[in-house]
Amino acid sequence: MLERCRHCPSQLAHPLRWRRLAYDAWEIELRCPDCRETWQERVPTEAVKRLDTVLKTARAELERHLEEIERIDLEERISGFVSALGTDAILPEDFGRPPVP
């Protein structure tokens, strides 16, 4: 569970650097975004692969959240525009050519 911080309860630790020491040994430098501690660990390849999967899953989840936020924002803008149209707050002149100087 490399994503677990060694200094606080956070589970958001992420790698800063990793390098292979041997066939099945990696040195990985991790950082916690919550307490800002950094530390190093020596782990087998399996642990590095597992962390990679955890990071990819977290990234996909973050992207889904972002898409959802963008969708909600767009819906709010559309409904704001529609209600402005309904109350004649937006007129054809709003889309007219800019005034000639």
Ligand SMILES: [Zn+2]
């Ligand atoms: Zn921490």
